[in-house]
Amino acid sequence: xxxxxxxxxxEVFHQQSRGEPHIHVGSVHATDGESALLMAKEQxxxxxxxxxxxxxxxxxxxxxxxxxxxxxxxxxxxxxxxAFGYETTKRARAIGDTRDI
Amino acid sequence: xxxxxxxxTNDKPGDPGYxxxxxxxxxxxxxxxxxxxxxxxxxxxxxxxxxxIHVHANSxxxxxxxxxxxxxxxxxxxxxxxxxxxxQDEVGHGQLLYRAAETLGKSREEMIEExxxxxxxxxxxxxxxxKTWADVCVIAWLIDxxxxxxxxxxxxxxxGPYGRALKRICYEEAFHLTHGxxxxxxxxxxxxxQREMLQDAVNRWWEPIMMFHGPSDKESKHTEQLMKxxxxxxxxxxQRQTFLKKYLPKMLNLGLTVPxxxxxxxxxxxxxxxxxxNWKRFLEVVRGNGxxxxxxxxxxxxxxxxxAWVRRALAAxxxxxxxxxxxAA
Numbered sequence: 001x002x003x004x005x006x007x008x009x010x011e012v013f014h015q016q017s018r019g020e021p022h023i024h025v026g027s028v029h030a031t032d033g034e035s036a037l038l039m040a041k042e043q044x045x046x047x048x049x050x051x052x053x054x055x056x057x058x059x060x061x062x063x064x065x066x067x068x069x070x071x072x073x074x075x076x077x078x079x080x081x082x083a084f085g086y087e088t089t090k091r092a093r094a095i096g097d098t099r100d101i
Numbered sequence: 102x103x104x105x106x107x108x109x110t111n112d113k114p115g116d117p118g119y120x121x122x123x124x125x126x127x128x129x130x131x132x133x134x135x136x137x138x139x140x141x142x143x144x145x146x147x148x149x150x151x152x153x154i155h156v157h158a159n160s161x162x163x164x165x166x167x168x169x170x171x172x173x174x175x176x177x178x179x180x181x182x183x184x185x186x187x188x189q190d191e192v193g194h195g196q197l198l199y200r201a202a203e204t205l206g207k208s209r210e211e212m213i214e215e216x217x218x219x220x221x222x223x224x225x226x227x228x229x230x231x232k233t234w235a236d237v238c239v240i241a242w243l244i245d246x247x248x249x250x251x252x253x254x255x256x257x258x259x260x261g262p263y264g265r266a267l268k269r270i271c272y273e274e275a276f277h278l279t280h281g282x283x284x285x286x287x288x289x290x291x292x293x294x295q296r297e298m299l300q301d302a303v304n305r306w307w308e309p310i311m312m313f314h315g316p317s318d319k320e321s322k323h324t325e326q327l328m329k330x331x332x333x334x335x336x337x338x339x340q341r342q343t344f345l346k347k348y349l350p351k352m353l354n355l356g357l358t359v360p361x362x363x364x365x366x367x368x369x370x371x372x373x374x375x376x377x378x379n380w381k382r383f384l385e386v387v388r389g390n391g392x393x394x395x396x397x398x399x400x401x402x403x404x405x406x407x408x409a410w411v412r413r414a415l416a417a418x419x420x421x422x423x424x425x426x427x428x429a430a
Contacts, residue, residue, distance in 0.1 A: 004412040006210035009200075026269070027200055029209060031419035043193050046186075047273070066137055 005029070009058040010036035012043070014050045022054055030055070112144040119143075130331050135261040138204040146330050149323065150260055151205050153332065158198035159216045160224035163397050165191040167231035168240060176234060183280050187241065190273045197266040204262045217402050219389050226309045228391025235288055235295075235302035241281030243306065243348060247313045249274055250344045259331035282351075289355035296356070303352070304360045311361075311375065312383045314340040320380055345373040 007029040013022040025044045030036030036055040045053065064071070079085035092101055111118045122141055129136075136142055165188045172188065175181035199209040215221035226244050231237055249271060256267035288299040315321060315337040327333040335343070352359065363376045386394070414424045 004409065004416060005213055006208055007415075009203075026197060026266070028196070029200075031415040035415055035418075042189075043196060046189070046193070066140055 007031050010040070010055040011058050011061065012036075012040040013054040013056070014044060014048075015052040016049050017051055022052070027058060028055070033057075109141045109144070109147075112142065112147070127329070130259045133331075134259075135264065136259050137261045143330075145326070146332070147205050149327060149330075150263065150332060151202055151207050153327075154198050154202040154205075154263055155207065155212050155215075156222050156224070158195045158202060158212065159221055160227060161191045161195035161198060162216065163223040163227040163401065164244075165195075166397050166400050167227060167229075167393070168237055171231060171234065171237045174234065180284070184237070187277050187280070190277065194266075194270045194273070197269060198263075201260075201262040201266045213405070217398065217405055219398055222387050223397075225312050225383055225386045225391070226306075227397060228386045228389075228394045229306070229309055230393045230396075232305070233298055233302060235298040236306065238281060238284035238288055238299065239302045239306050241277055242285045243281070243310055243352075244313065245274055245277040245281055246348050247310060247340075247344050249278060250340050250347075251314060254335045254340065255333065257334055285355060289357065299355075300357060303357050307360050308378055309386075311341065312378045312380075312386075314338075314344070316380050316383065317377060342372055345375075349373065 008031070009027050010030050010033070011027045012025050014025050015022045028036055028039040028043055030039050033055055037053060040053055040055055044050075089101055110116075111122060113119060123143055126136075126142060126146075136146075168184060168191075169188045172181060172184050175184050199212055202212060203209055212221065216223070226240070231240060252267050252271050252274070256264050256271055258264055285299060288295040318324060318336045318338045321337050324333065324336050328336070349359070349364075361376050363374060365374055366372075367374050385391075389395075389398070417424045
């Protein structure tokens with residue numbers, strides 16, 4: 001069996017316009033970053049707007065395990081980290097502040 | 102490391118803990134949860150998905166061949182541009198799908214190799230010749246329509262990477278379908294010769310199109326398991342009905358007839374009735390004994406061999422070696 005098509009995998013991220021975040025769109029096989037960009041442009045840049053593209057070797061990415069998804073769950077009420085966790089508008093009205101807070 | 106296919110342990114019936122793993126897996130999938138590459142999955146789920154995605158990827162690659170041959174003969178420059186774009190899309194879809202299958206542990210190299218060696222299957226419809234321009238129009242409209250019925254359904258399936266690839270594919274195929282219908286409208290509203298050419302193409306493609314969604318539910322051996330694991334969300338016959346309900350009225354509206362004397366709408370069941378395709382012939386065709394099977398594989402093999410110098414050059418550049426010049430064939 002030949003092995004000349006089994007190159008490294010690069011994950012591809014594109015940015016649709018300046019100011020937007022880069023979004024993961026898929027992956028390509030390539031020998032290096034430069035050829036990965038060439039492949040990624042053909043594969044993921046045929047239609048939608050794109051001003052910038054990143055390619056990252058897949059083996060450079062470290063990820064969490066799905067079975068450990070509970071590490072992102074909150075053990076206690078974290079609403080004090082949110083604006084909606086406060087009834088300050090009501091309290092502000094009570095002291096005569098009628099403007100937006 | 103990211104998205105590496107992990108071989109699950111205890112993933113076969115009889116393995117210790119298999120039944121408990123399976124129950125949890127089926128409960129999750131039943132809730133509509135998606136399965137991702139690192140998750141535990143039954144060995145059979147993995148194998149079925151590899152088989153399906155591999156065949157699907159091969160079909161995209163081989164699907165580019167009958168249409169690609171017509172690029173130099175497109176009737177107008179606009180049609181030529183659209184056909185080039187469609188063919189490029191199909192090859193791109195093949196690559197997206199090989200990547201999705203790789204997350205399950207089979208390498209792209211192996212899949213490409215098995216296609217070229219005739220070991221792996223691809224869709225029945227690409228084993229036939231595209232004899233006239235009207236064939237290109239019928240393929241682009243009705244075969245892409247049939248494929249969209251299948252792919253839209255599969256896109257909601259349980260395996261994350263396959264679903265993500267299919268969503269992108271369906272988005273791009275919307276253009277193929279629209280352009281295919283546009284081309285068929287041109288022929289159907291054109292000269293007598295054009296109308297006859299379109300009807301002739303429909304006559305020849307009807308049976309392969311009716312076979313496209315695979316053997317009838319009575320004969321399909323994988324359907325029940327695939328639906329339980331939400332790999333498939335509709336049976337083959339349900340997909341065929343969905344296709345007929347949407348596209349047959351459009352065909353009739355174009356003044357086309359369909360070469361099946363038994364075809365009629367059953368008011369009682371609200372379903373189309375048709376002559377059951379010859380499933381023995383279908384199996385013969387997908388095993389590589391269709392009219393164009395040998396030509397398709399020869400073309401694919403030639404493309405692979407003639408492109409080898411590009412792959413060698415890239416590998417040499419990566420290794421810091423001198424890049425070899427292509428040698429004359």
